[in-house]
Amino acid sequence: MKIMKFGGTSVGKPERMHQVRELITRDNEPKIVVLSALSGTTNTLVSIGESCAQGEKAGAKDIIDKLEAHYRSFVKDLLKPGPARDKANGIVSEHFEFLNIILKISFNEALNKDILAQGELLSTKLFSCYLQQEGLTHKLLPALEFMSIDSYDEPQVGSIKVRLGMLLEENKETPLFITQGYICRNAKGEIDNLKRGGSDYTASLVAAAIQASVCEIWTDIDGMHNNDPRIVDKTLPIETLSFDEAAELAYFGAKILHPASIWPAQHYNVPVKLLNTMQPDAKGTIIQEKASSRGAKAVAAKDGIIAIKIKSSRMLLAYGFLRKIFEVFEKYRTPIDMVTTSEVAVSLTIDTKAHLAEIIKELEPFGTVEVDEEQTIVSVVGHELAEEKATLTRLFDALDGIPVRMVSFGGSPHNVSLLVPAEHKKKTLQLLNKGLFGL
Numbered sequence: 427m428k429i430m431k432f433g434g435t436s437v438g439k440p441e442r443m444h445q446v447r448e449l450i451t452r453d454n455e456p457k458i459v460v461l462s463a464l465s466g467t468t469n470t471l472v473s474i475g476e477s478c479a480q481g482e483k484a485g486a487k488d489i490i491d492k493l494e495a496h497y498r499s500f501v502k503d504l505l506k507p508g509p510a511r512d513k514a515n516g517i518v519s520e521h522f523e524f525l526n527i528i529l530k531i532s533f534n535e536a537l538n539k540d541i542l543a544q545g546e547l548l549s550t551k552l553f554s555c556y557l558q559q560e561g562l563t564h565k566l567l568p569a570l571e572f573m574s575i576d577s578y579d580e581p582q583v584g585s586i587k588v589r590l591g592m593l594l595e596e597n598k599e600t601p602l603f604i605t606q607g608y609i610c611r612n613a614k615g616e617i618d619n620l621k622r623g624g625s626d627y628t629a630s631l632v633a634a635a636i637q638a639s640v641c642e643i644w645t646d647i648d649g650m651h652n653n654d655p656r657i658v659d660k661t662l663p664i665e666t667l668s669f670d671e672a673a674e675l676a677y678f679g680a681k682i683l684h685p686a687s688i689w690p691a692q693h694y695n696v697p698v699k700l701l702n703t704m705q706p707d708a709k710g711t712i713i714q715e716k717a718s719s720r721g722a723k724a725v726a727a728k729d730g731i732i733a734i735k736i737k738s739s740r741m742l743l744a745y746g747f748l749r750k751i752f753e754v755f756e757k758y759r760t761p762i763d764m765v766t767t768s769e770v771a772v773s774l775t776i777d778t779k780a781h782l783a784e785i786i787k788e789l790e791p792f793g794t795v796e797v798d799e800e801q802t803i804v805s806v807v808g809h810e811l812a813e814e815k816a817t818l819t820r821l822f823d824a825l826d827g828i829p830v831r832m833v834s835f836g837g838s839p840h841n842v843s844l845l846v847p848a849e850h851k852k853k854t855l856q857l858l859n860k861g862l863f864g865l
Contacts, residue, residue, distance in 0.1 A: 458605060630686075
């Protein structure tokens with residue numbers, strides 16, 4: 427059995443859903459299809475939640491009405507007049523009745539999670555109606571019945587495997603299942619989600635749980651590229667990546683793949699394919715256990731980085747100094763991306779402001795704290811970069827004129843990361859594209 431995940435742009439228009447139907451019926455292998463919400467829906471649902479949180483019920487009502495009109499139009503274009511369209515319109519009525527009810531009750535974060543779940547619930551149910559119209563045997567597999575996270579927002583892989591296995595066993599004659607990406611239940615049993623990009627995560631978790639033959643991620647770009655095509659004019663798709671290389675690229679800014687979606691597939695050695703819904707015959711990128719070659723494969727950039735420097739003359743010979751600093755970040759559950767040290771200073775980076783004020787306050791007793799926002803991490807990713815001296819030479823030669831704030835090299839054999847001011851991101855990516863890949 428294989429997994430096929432389709433993102434928002436792949437199901438965002440009725441004709442795209444028609445394409446998805448063609449793709450999932452190209453072979454006879456049993457499959458689970460994971461769908462995101464229709465493109466733009468999640469952002470709209472976020473706006474509804476924000477309006478409700480601010481007490482702007484009239485504004486929320488206006489957004490809800492416009493979104494409902496969009497879905498009514500979508501159903502009309504997706505389905506022919508008849509039972510399937512009637513069923514789909516009933517589904518739309520049901521979900522928008524819920525969204526209108528929330529305007530009459532007290533708003534809280536649990537309710538907000540319910541609001542955010544409506545996009546995936548709608549897309550999968552409407553797609554199921556379309557498949558029913560087309561006479562395709564399938565079953566809707568509710569993600570809320572098997573996808574769960576613990577109190578630390580980590581997926582419960584063991585429980586997912588057991589519950590999903592039971593559902594599949596109950597329907598073992600069914601060749602095709604449709605399920606929701608992104609949504610899940612939390613440790614309290616409430617509706618929750620796997621955060622932005624979580625549909626990739628769902629697909630990878632499901633693939634790991636059933637030991638799928640492959641996990642296909644279908645988007646609107648033909649695989650992972652060697653650089654950001656939105657910024658750099660000449661980029662090339664990468665045919666093969668190792669799990670380690672792909673994980674580095676996803677974490678450090680490659681938008682095509684959710685950063686957390688690699689480890690379940692890697693742990694259970696399920697190959698991942700990144701494919702293009704609009705160009706289904708393009709090779710795309712396959713992610714597997716072994717790297718295809720040494721050297722630089724791609725460049726990625728992660729924005730919104732905050733650099734923090736702690737300077738202290740007491741650092742020298744101070745046993746446990748670094749541990750105490752890292753404990754502050756652990757306390758506020760704030761991951762650190764890069765670290766460099768000297769005899770009198772520690773520099774590190776984080777990617778969230780969520781607890782920045784509290785972190786700074788707790789770091790100040792250790793020394794002078796300097797904070798620089800609006801930074802970008804640019805990462806060069808490949809296999810055994812440390813062994814490719816010529817690659818490293820080209821890398822640093824290409825950066826002439828770029829004010830590099832930090833360099834991280836050696837922590838991973840697959841990655842060299844550079845911290846640069848955000849305004850130099852574009853030029854840095856372009857220079858590395860030319861220096862490393864000759865493009």
